[in-house]
Amino acid sequence: MQSYPPLAQTLVDSLRAEALAEPARAIAFQGAPGAYSHQAVRETFPQGLPLPCYSFEDALAAVSDGQAHAAVIPVENSLHGRVADVHFLLPESGLSITGEHYVKVEHCLLGAPGARLSDVREAMSHPQALGQCRKRLKALGIKPVTHADTAAAAAEVAGTGDTAVAAVASALAGSLYGCALLMEGLQDADHNRTRFLILERTPRDPAEIEGRAKTSLSFEVKNVPAALFKALGGFATNGVNITRLESHLRGGAFVAAEFLIDIEGRPTDPAVTRALDELAFHSKWVRILGCYPMVPPELATT
Known part of the structure; x- marks a missing residue:
């Protein structure tokens, strides 16, 4: 059963009432008020209305259903790795990644x-x-x-x-x-950071992104020898930097893996376009999840 402790439920009801009254300003997040996702919403959308949701699925559905303008979802932590299940939910949501944000986690x-x-x-x-x-x-x-x-x-x-x-x-x-x-300061290391992604119904136009950009995509390699090596080779030969790579199996079959990757650049950049063409040739399918402004590495750790 999905429920919050009584003290949290009172705040949840209040925040949800305000946010659902103005969907254009509502920003969905997973957790109770006071969660780090709530903190991320306050930092990324200072004028937004936080919309607490019990699960990641609920937060993404709130955007899909038009109850919220965007969702702010954690994907990975510098100490403890990726956030469970999000790698499945992002491609399935049908939403587009429009931004990233890093929160300094101080427990x-x-x-x-x-x-x-x-x-x-x-x-x-x-x-x-x-x-x-x-x-x-x-x-x-x-x-x-x-x-x-x-x-x-x-x-x-x-x-x-x-x-x-x-x-x-x-x-x-x-x-x-x-x-x-x-x-x-209970965390085991001072560099404890969590990376969040912002998801919306409408993708960002890469041409309108100023400065450095990042693109996230998912794909499934063909079940042949050296499939991943061949699929990613185009990024190396075209000088496109891969900033994140993770794999997962779907459907209980230990055959071909699906991958999520983040790269520097826009899909419209000539070098990225060539790399994506090569990726598509060696993959069963490729899906672009979004192009968005890149947070410089030096800012992600401050």
């Missing part, structure tokens, strides 16, 4: 009101967040407990009042639900 250990660090025996959070704090939690002797969402975990901790259970979540979540701030 806090949040307790029930009046709790002290010495009281805590367990910490609840999303598996991604727990993975990013694995070493610190172990050093503190705190048992990690999986929860559906970081912010919802904070709301549950605040609502139950159990001082032995804390949450790993953002400072924003702690302030929204009145949690005790037990520790800041």
Whole structure:
């Protein structure tokens, strides 16, 4: 059953009512208010109306159905890798990627009101967040407990009042639900960043993108020897930089893999066009997921 803790549900109902009244300003995200996705929405759409959704599917469907202008979805983290299931959902959504954004993730250990660090025996959070704090939690002797969402975990901790259970979540979540701030900077490394993608119904025109651009696409290689080597060879020979490559199997068949890649450039750039032609020749199908402004690497880590 899809539900939020009572403290979070009150905020969810309020935010959803405001956002659904103005779909043109609504920006969907997965999680409870105070989630890092909520933070990403506030940073990318300062004038937008955050629309909390229980799942990634719900957030993407809100855009497809016209309830929201865009969705802001996490795809990968510098400490814990890709976000589960998103690699399936992006190609299936029918939406276009129109932007990317990086959030500096600074986890806090949040307790029930009046709790002290010495009281805590367990910490609840999303598996991604727990993975990013694995070493610190172990050093503190705190048992990690999986929860559906970081912010919802904070709301549950605040609502139950159990001082032995804390949450790993953002400072924003702690302030929204009145949690005790037990520790800041809980993540295992300072370079902890999460990359988010912005998805909309209408793709961006590559010609209107100023500065450096990035293109995301998915494809399935043919089931022949050296298929991936041949499919990606055009990017090397044409000098097109691949910034991300990941694979996954679909349908339970261990035969040919599907891939998601990000490249620098626009599909209309001559070098990219040649590389895509070669990719298509060695693939069963190729699907462009979007072209959007590229966040320079030096800005992605600040």
